[in-house]
Amino acid sequence: MATIISEDKNVRRAVKWIGEELLEGKKIDILLTEAGMRFNLSPKQEQFVIKFFKNSDKPPKTE
Numbered sequence: 001m002a003t004i005i006s007e008d009k010n011v012r013r014a015v016k017w018i019g020e021e022l023l024e025g026k027k028i029d030i031l032l033t034e035a036g037m038r039f040n041l042s043p044k045q046e047q048f049v050i051k052f053f054k055n056s057d058k059p060p061k062t063e
Helices: 007-023 028-038 043-056
Strands: none
Touching: 007 028, 007 043, 028 043
């Protein structure tokens, strides 16, 4: 019997994997494309992961 993995778990695994690969110096654009296929992400999930990493390299706002 096949194990069903929740969609949220796939997103978490993709984010973790991309973070680890970035530490090794790999390019973010290639990793984002590969993560969609590797973790079977839906288009909506892929967009979430893309926004997560694209927004994370902006410095925090100070008021």
